[in-house]
Structures are given as C-alpha cells and as structure tokens.
Amino acid sequence: MIELHGLTKRFGEKLAVDSLTFSVRPGMVTGFLGPNGAGKSTTMRLMLGLDRPTAGDVRIDGKHYQDLDEPLRYIGALLEAQARHPGRSAYNHLLCLAQSNRIPRARVAEVLDLVGLQAVAKKRTKGFSLGMGQRLGIAAALLGDPTILMFDEPVNGLDPEGIHWIRNLMKRLAAEGRTVFVSSHLMSEMALTADHLVVIGKGKLLADTTMAEFIRQNSRSFVRVRTPQPEQLRDALHGAGITAVTAADGSYEISGVTAARLGDLAAQHRIVLHELSPQQASLEEAFMQLTAETVEYHAHETPPPEPVAAEPVAEPAGAWGENWQQRGRGRSGEGG
C-alpha cells in the first residue's frame, strides 16, 4: 500500500506535482495515467525518496521510504531514465544492488533468467538495446521479491512479445497480492492491464476510479443520425420521448436507443436520413477529453480531439471527472 498525502513538487516556477492525495492498494494493478509532462515520473521519484517533496509526504506501508530497512525487499521500481553504469555488466549491476540489501547472490541469476537476459549477463550494458535495458530495469525491480512494484512506462521500447510478457507479469504479480503501480500515457494499454486508474494532468489529480467504472462511464455507445430535416426529426424524437444531443457538425447523437428503432421512427415520420450509424466512444477519446485542458504540449498539426457526448445525455454524469475527483478526496479524507 502506497499513500500519498498532499504531495507537491515545485521545480523553480514550475509546479510539477500539485497536492496529490491518493493511495495505491495491494492485489491489483493500478494504472497511473497522464499526458506528457503531467508529473507521473516526478511523482514516482518522490515516492522513492529520490526527489525531495516541496510539501506533503508519501508512506509505504505506513513508513517513509528512508525508514525502510533494505527497501528493495519492500518496493521495486523501474524508473523512466536509465539508472545503470554502461560499463558494468548486467550481472554486476544487479549484484551490487542485491548486496546492498542482503539479497542472496542466487537471486541475481534468477531474475536475469526471468527477464530473458541470462545470455548477455556478463556483457557490459553499454551495447544494450532499449528493450534489453528495459528488461534489466525490470529485473532490478524484481530483485528483492518486493510486495510493491512500480513501473514507469514499462512497455517503452519493448517488442510485441515483450509487451505481452510485461502485461502478464503485472497481472500475475497483482494476483499474488502485490501492489502494482504502472504509469502510461496510453489508455488502451491500461484498459488491458489495470484494475484501477489514477489520472493526473498538470500535476493535479483528475480521476481515481476503478477501470470497470471508467469503462462503464465512458464506453457508452450512441447512434449518429444526420438528416436534412432536423426540425421534423427533433419533433419525432420528442414525441417518442428520446433525447438527442447536437454534435458540432450538426448531426445528432442519440444514446439508449438502437439504430433500428431510430430508422423505423424516421420512416414512420417520412424523414430522410443521410446517416444512421452506431458509434462507440473509445476509452482513448474519453481520456483525451478528461485531460484536454491540462495537456501542455499540443502537437500543432493535430486539432484538439472532437468532444464526444460533451453534454449530458442519458444520465447527468457528463462531469464524471469531477465526480471522481470528489470520490478521491472523500477517500483521502477518511484515510487522513
């Protein structure tokens, strides 16, 4: 269990982490999402006591990181930046870390085997590819057989087989009752692995929710209807007790009703339809919408994501992001 309380980090003028309060629970994979520069890596460095917080604190099973005896046995971390001497062999890199925490030497060979690096164990890591470096970092995280694991963008540089492997590894670790905290900027990646989600933007907490809840709230399907007779359509829908939302391009987005039913309705009222298409709002879109206002580094070529169901439709949960923030606060209130 990792608990963050009002965690804040300022780099000069820049507020990288802004009073984050949430906890990461054992027995599940918690995804840590946010756009580039949101403060994910900084938060993780703060959790490991590498950066000094400006305010607030982090507790690992109730203790500050500095007070942990032999911390590699509690918490293993894969950091964003390479944390190894390129002139040292993979084996010696792991050996020196193991020795500092009195982890038996045999464990070094074990984790090298686990990540598939045994063949290059005695090679200096200078020539390692991005993926090999990532595997070595994962080996270091697993070294102390810790109950808490933290991975900062673990799939970075891994091939499809490696990605598949790390996904299963994270799930297996969580199934063993461990705490698994993993950062990413890909919602789709998280949808496959995470049980719980923490979303941040510009250092602030935006959502703290279960993955299932996030999907339920955000993968709502709707039917897009386009017609040259908008008035007649509105009347017909109104008469049938159906609510429609007007999209930016003038089409209608209707949820809770099948395309067949809408087609029948239009036919009854002799309304011409130019489009009648079932749509599924992707999780990626939902994530982009949630963080849209906090994205710092927009690519100039790409227009901002088209808002999906920007207005409340079936239920007044359009501002679900705020709801989740409140839940997050509520829980932290209980905790503190």
Place this chain on the structure above:
Amino acid sequence: MAVVPAVLRSEWTKIRSVRSTVWTLSLAVLITVALGVLISALTNNNFSRMPASEQITFDATYTSFAGMSLGQLLMIVFGVLVVSNEYSTGMIRASLAAVPQRGTFLFSKIAVATLLAFVVGEITAFIAFFAGQASLGSHSAHISDPGVLRAVFGGGLYLTLISVFAMGCAAMLRSPLLSLAILMPFFFLISNILHAVSATRHVANYLPDQAGQKVMMVVTTGDSRPYGPWIGLLIMALWVIAALVGGYAVLKERDA
C-alpha cells in the same frame, strides 16, 4: 537502517566492476614510478654539476617522488570518477533507491574507495622510493635513515588524501567534467604557481597539496612552510573533511 557491511560490499562490487578503476589506478602507479626513476637518474648524472648549496640540501627521498605531481592527477581522476559516475550515468537513482540513507551510501562508497586509494597510494610510494633510490646511485637515501620511512609512508597517505579530496569535491559538483576541469589545473598549475610566487607563498602554504607535501620531505632546509610534516598532513586532512562535509550537505538536500 541499511546494514553498513552490506553497503560496503555493494560498493566494492561497483568499484571493481568498472574499467576506470583499473586504468586510473594502474596509470597512477606507472606514471609516478616512471617519472620518479627518470628524474632520479637525471639528477644522479648531473649531481656533480649542481651548485654546492643544492648538493648540501639534496633530498634523495623527495627526488624519487618527483612523479607525484603527475601521478596525483590520476588519483584525482579516480576519486572524481568513483563519485560522479553515479550522477553522469543515472546509477545514483538505483543506488539511492537501494540505500536511501544518503549518508550511509556516500560514506560507504568513499570508505571503500579510500581504502583502495590507500593501498595503491602506499604501493606507489614504496615502489617510487626504492626504484628512485636505485637510480640515484651513490646519492641515494636508505629507508632506515632518519625521517625516510615517515616520508615514504606519508607519500602514500598524501596520494590517498588527494584522492579523497577529489571525491568530496565531486560529490559537491556532481559533473565529472566540471570536477576535473577545476581540480586538474588547480593541482597541476595554480597551486604550484601560487607557491612559487613569493607574494602568495605564505597563503599557498596552507593549500591542501602544498601542506600535504611537507610529509614527503626529509631535508627541509630552506622550506617556507612554518609547520612540521604531521601538521602539514593534518592541514590537508582538514581540507578533505571540509570537502566531504560539503559533499554530504549537497547530497542530503538535492534531488537525485
């Protein structure tokens, strides 16, 4: 708390598993000895042509240490690399995640590196002495002559301390290039220039290297340093402690 012997063992693994350790230290021995032998042999050949005053105050031991001025630079490179490699490679993050007690981490590292520097320093000093005396022929000193053993053992201590001083500075500065760019010219040129100019000599006497070198002298006639060999080494040790305290203060507060 982290277990100190475990951290020491870990730091020993780190130090022995990178090539820079081997090349800096072996070059330190090689250069100090070779240059010492060369200067000793040249002195032996030219001895009769030296002014009488110089012949009277001739210090055979100190002459065999002529290579120290270059050899010490390699000890400085060793000290700088041992510490600043952690920062330049990013290893510091893995190291501090494993040993978050930063004082334990830094001083274990420095303890292991110091012990190694001490062993290599003493080996260097003794080989330089015996090889140098062999080249000095009839002008050589004997290890049992008064003050000679102290000077030779002190020469090893001098090399150790200069290396530890570099470790402390590297812990403060973090960057290997910056550390070397400051320390190398300072100890190779600036300190010696300050000591050669009469206006600055009495201040330069208290610089770490100038103070520490007193211990290597057997004949001190005409030397401007107003203190004895052990006080000189103590002055150098105080500089080293100051550098270590500074290094620790920086590591303790800053982000890794």
